[in-house]
Amino acid sequence: MNALEIQDLRVRYGRTTVVTDVSLAVPKGRTVGLVGESGSGKSTIAAAAVGLVRPDAGTIRVDGADAVGGGSAARRARRRMQLVFQDPFSALDPLLPVGDSIAEALRATGRRWSRAERVERVRELLRQVHLDPDRAGDRPAAFSGGQRQRVTIARALAGEPSVLIADEVTSALDVSVQGAILNLLRELQEELGISMLFISHNLAVVRYISDEVCVMRQGRIVESGPTESLLETPGDPYTQDLLDAVPVLGERMVFSD
Amino acid sequence: MTTFVPRDTAPAIEGVRAKPRRRSRWISVPGIAAIIGVAALLVIAIIGPDVWIQAATERNIAERWSPAGPQHPFGTDDIGRDIFARVMVAARLSLLLTIGATAMLIIGGLAIGLTAAILPRHPRRALIWIMDMLLAFPWLLLVLFFTVIWDASAAGAMLAIGLAGIPSITRLVYNMASSVTDQDYVRAARVVGVGPLGILVRHVLPNIANPLLVQSAASASVTLLAFAGLSFLGLGVQAPEYDWGRLLNEGLGHLYTNPMAAIGPGILIVFAGLVFTLISEAVAEQPGQGLRALARATRMALLAKVPSRREPVAVSKHDDEAPLAEVKDLRIAFPDGAGGVVERVSGVDLRIAPGEVVGIVGESGSGKSLTAMAFAGLLEAPAIVTADARRFDDIDLNAKIGAADRKRLGVELGMVFQDPLTSLNPALTIGRQLTEVPEVHMGMSRSAARTRAAQALDAVGIDDSARRLKQYPHEFSGGMRQRAMIGMALTGTPKLIIADEPTTALDVTVQRQVMGVLRRAQEETGAAIVFISHDIALVSAFCDRVMVMKDGVAVEMLDAARIREDATHPYTQALIACLPDMKSDRTKPLPVIPADLAAVAVAGDAVVAQAAPGGTAPSHAESAAAAEEVKA
Numbered sequence: 031m032n033a034l035e036i037q038d039l040r041v042r043y044g045r046t047t048v049v050t051d052v053s054l055a056v057p058k059g060r061t062v063g064l065v066g067e068s069g070s071g072k073s074t075i076a077a078a079a080v081g082l083v084r085p086d087a088g089t090i091r092v093d094g095a096d097a098v099g100g101g102s103a104a105r106r107a108r109r110r111m112q113l114v115f116q117d118p119f120s121a122l123d124p125l126l127p128v129g130d131s132i133a134e135a136l137r138a139t140g141r142r143w144s145r146a147e148r149v150e151r152v153r154e155l156l157r158q159v160h161l162d163p164d165r166a167g168d169r170p171a172a173f174s175g176g177q178r179q180r181v182t183i184a185r186a187l188a189g190e191p192s193v194l195i196a197d198e199v200t201s202a203l204d205v206s207v208q209g210a211i212l213n214l215l216r217e218l219q220e221e222l223g224i225s226m227l228f229i230s231h232n233l234a235v236v237r238y239i240s241d242e243v244c245v246m247r248q249g250r251i252v253e254s255g256p257t258e259s260l261l262e263t264p265g266d267p268y269t270q271d272l273l274d275a276v277p278v279l280g281e282r283m284v285f286s287d
Numbered sequence: 288m289t290t291f292v293p294r295d296t297a298p299a300i301e302g303v304r305a306k307p308r309r310r311s312r313w314i315s316v317p318g319i320a321a322i323i324g325v326a327a328l329l330v331i332a333i334i335g336p337d338v339w340i341q342a343a344t345e346r347n348i349a350e351r352w353s354p355a356g357p358q359h360p361f362g363t364d365d366i367g368r369d370i371f372a373r374v375m376v377a378a379r380l381s382l383l384l385t386i387g388a389t390a391m392l393i394i395g396g397l398a399i400g401l402t403a404a405i406l407p408r409h410p411r412r413a414l415i416w417i418m419d420m421l422l423a424f425p426w427l428l429l430v431l432f433f434t435v436i437w438d439a440s441a442a443g444a445m446l447a448i449g450l451a452g453i454p455s456i457t458r459l460v461y462n463m464a465s466s467v468t469d470q471d472y473v474r475a476a477r478v479v480g481v482g483p484l485g486i487l488v489r490h491v492l493p494n495i496a497n498p499l500l501v502q503s504a505a506s507a508s509v510t511l512l513a514f515a516g517l518s519f520l521g522l523g524v525q526a527p528e529y530d531w532g533r534l535l536n537e538g539l540g541h542l543y544t545n546p547m548a549a550i551g552p553g554i555l556i557v558f559a560g561l562v563f564t565l566i567s568e569a570v571a572e573q574p575g576q577g578l579r580a581l582a583r584a585t586r587m588a589l590l591a592k593v594p595s596r597r598e599p600v601a602v603s604k605h606d607d608e609a610p611l612a613e614v615k616d617l618r619i620a621f622p623d624g625a626g627g628v629v630e631r632v633s634g635v636d637l638r639i640a641p642g643e644v645v646g647i648v649g650e651s652g653s654g655k656s657l658t659a660m661a662f663a664g665l666l667e668a669p670a671i672v673t674a675d676a677r678r679f680d681d682i683d684l685n686a687k688i689g690a691a692d693r694k695r696l697g698v699e700l701g702m703v704f705q706d707p708l709t710s711l712n713p714a715l716t717i718g719r720q721l722t723e724v725p726e727v728h729m730g731m732s733r734s735a736a737r738t739r740a741a742q743a744l745d746a747v748g749i750d751d752s753a754r755r756l757k758q759y760p761h762e763f764s765g766g767m768r769q770r771a772m773i774g775m776a777l778t779g780t781p782k783l784i785i786a787d788e789p790t791t792a793l794d795v796t797v798q799r800q801v802m803g804v805l806r807r808a809q810e811e812t813g814a815a816i817v818f819i820s821h822d823i824a825l826v827s828a829f830c831d832r833v834m835v836m837k838d839g840v841a842v843e844m845l846d847a848a849r850i851r852e853d854a855t856h857p858y859t860q861a862l863i864a865c866l867p868d869m870k871s872d873r874t875k876p877l878p879v880i881p882a883d884l885a886a887v888a889v890a891g892d893a894v895v896a897q898a899a900p901g902g903t904a905p906s907h908a909e910s911a912a913a914a915e916e917v918k919a
Binding site for chain 1 (some may be wrong): 299471472473474475476477478479480481489490493494650651765793794795796797798799802803805807821822823824825827828829847848849850851852861863864865866867868869870873876877878879880
């Protein structure tokens with residue numbers, strides 16, 4: 031069964047359609063990469079999935095439950111998806127200790143938590159993302175960019191999601207930190223069996239982390255398939271353009287035009 | 288030993304220190320003054336009426352209108368009551384009215400502003416529209432209007448001033464609240480199911496509290512003056528009650544016989560107003576605001592004037608190949624705000640030959656941008672730049688740059704920044720900005736400059752240049768803006784183009800186009816390029832030579848084409864290994880920069896924590912140690 035299933039999704043901002051008839055599915059426990067240029071509608075899909083944007087048409091299902099609309103069932107379904115944002119600096123309330131930010135997300139589980147349970151769970155989550163649990167009382171300013179991104183991942187995990195949506199989570203980070211965050215995401219996926227929709231414009235990163243890849247352009251999915259075969263023999267010229275544009279270490283970039 | 292802090296860890300250290308500093312908010316000049324002032328006002332307001340009520344009410348017709356003297360510091364009034372005593376007694380009423388009105392306008396503004404922030408779009412617009420209308424309405428007129436309705440009384444005046452102040456506070460609260468609700472952390476809270484009220488209480492209020500407190504104290508001082516004014520006009524407090532404004536009014540008639548009768552209450556009004564201002568000053572503790580920032584700026588200005596070692600260096604003309612630009616033993620330091628300096632670039636040597644493309648690669652905080660800025664002579668106070676030699680062509684950048692040399696730098700040096708949205712002026716057309724160099728620095732006529740700008744846009748592949756020149760930066764896409772920036776560098780006769788992360792905000796496909804434009808510009812003009820990026824693959828794919836920087840030190844200089852084979856420094860090797868490429872093994876975890884390597888000069892925790900595979904995150908002790916090291 032698919033953990034996340036999006037069908038014929040259409041989103042409009044005012045009069046412009048930013049996502050047109052997009053269908054994609056994230057199988058349980060797998061990672062699907064969504065790659066494309068900025069403005070191609072990648073992040074809009076994420077926002078629509080978690081309910082920050084109201085879709086114009088189409089269905090979004092999480093573990094088979096409909097996640098579109100204002101009903102309590104849809105709201106519950108949406109809480110089964112959690113979003114990790116691109117910029118770890120604006121994604122955390124600067125005045126709130128990180129432990130409180132994570133504890134706030136516990137409400138997405140829909141259960142009641144006693145104070146002691148909450149504290150213990152926050153410590154466990156911090157350990158899970160390899161941060162010192164004793165730092166739960168520190169404010170975000172005391173953490174580096176990579177550590178903040180770990181905190182936001184812990185916050186997303188607090189809701190015990192079935193699907194994790196990672197929206198350009200490494201593009202604001204230094205390369206050395208990027209590797210560590212990617213490793214963490216893979217490790218968490220193995221441990222918890224989470225399904226992941228990984229959005230990025232960096233083809234090398236998407237290739238590394240994803241089992242399947244969807245290539246987006248101008249609000250549509252132009253091509254999708256298993257990572258290796260799709261990137262080795264791309265069917266769409268746009269995918270080929272993307273591949274050609276990736277700089278290779280020590281290989282002089284050739285400009286045809 | 289010079290202490291060393293990479294830029295990245297600075298916030299971490301600030302965070303460690305945050306607690307003690309929070310307590311010391313009041314231990315500053317405005318803080319202490321505010322505390323003393325508040326104490327004085329409180330004492331007068333609380334015990335004033337009890338102590339001075341006798342003198343303030345006792346009639347003594349024989350001594351009416353006696354001038355100021357030792358017995359009556361401010362003199363006496365028309366029935367011989369001591370004016371000083373009356374001023375002291377009036378303190379309570381004056382302050383209560385002020386605080387009452389201020390509380391009204393703050394609470395009202397807060398309630399309406401926050402409500403507006405969570406309303407759906409249309410009611411929100413309507414509410415803000417009404418508030419904006421009221422904002423445009425003169426407040427004095429509003430007060431007069433209320434006075435007509437409720438008759439002149441102290442309560443009426445308070446209500447009037449309070450209500451009249453609500454629209455501006457509403458606007459402030461609404462603006463601040465909406466900037467907070469746009470943040471990702473509020474979106475994150477919405478995703479986990481926090482309701483609008485929860486978001487207001489947990490996220491919005493704490494984040495707007497400080498500016499709001501500053502505003503409250505500032506409005507209190509305005510309110511006080513407003514009351515004094517109203518009472519002075521006879522619209523406020525009515526006899527037999529009296530506040531400072533009324534006393535001012537009564538004293539004014541005898542300004543020539545006993546000036547203290549009017550000046551006395553005036554002194555108290557000014558004093559109270561000053562105390563409110565000091566409170567707001569002390570609350571605005573954040574850097575960049577208030578008196579403190581002034582003190583800090585002065586300190587920095589002094590630091591920057593510390594004489595640097597600046598022996599005149601003979602420009603090495605006998606080198607076999609004269610470089611276009613070079614720095615020797617470049618050091619760049621900044622004041623750390625606590626009286627010391629932090630060195631961000633330590634002893635970098637770099638020579639750039641004419642037409643050469645040199646890349647500088649490093650992580651944030653490695654000093655790569657600062658090094659490039661030093662080439663352009665763009666670093667100004669508070670940066671403290673020293674170098675054994677620093678020159679561009681035959682301009683000695685170590686010496687004071689004359690007007691003629693400035694002009695030459697403007698023409699021969701092109702800059703391309705990461706974010707063209709902030710480096711292009713949004714209020715000017717592209718044409719205005721592209722004609723500046725030819726018109727101002729090269730002395731071309733307006734039409735010739737325009738032709739040159741159009742040629743520059745053609746050169747960077749922007750079609751329909753005549754129309755494009757008339758457009759504003761926001762009408763260009765990200766890639767287009769970056770092309771325009773490169774075009775701007777081409778409007779001069781560039782010998783060196785410094786490109787600082789020019790494609791970091793762009794997609795790979797657009798990045799490739801922009802790099803192509805940059806390459807063509809280089810080939811056509813023969814300019815040298817300093818290309819800065821954090822992406823070692825991109826740098827090696829574009830440049831002739833690559834300098835790897837870490838923590839302000841040049842780690843290694845490598846031939847770009849042989850970077851993988853020649854890299855000997857473990858940091859460079861790690862940097863190459865940790866970057867996923869199209870051939871990375873997807874079954875294995877990515878290599879990360881080893882902890883010992885990253886920890887060498889990193890005084891904080893940024894890389895250490897990431898690199899530790901077992902997840903040994905740095906403890907408080909480590910961060911504290913780092914903070915100590917900085918202070919040393």
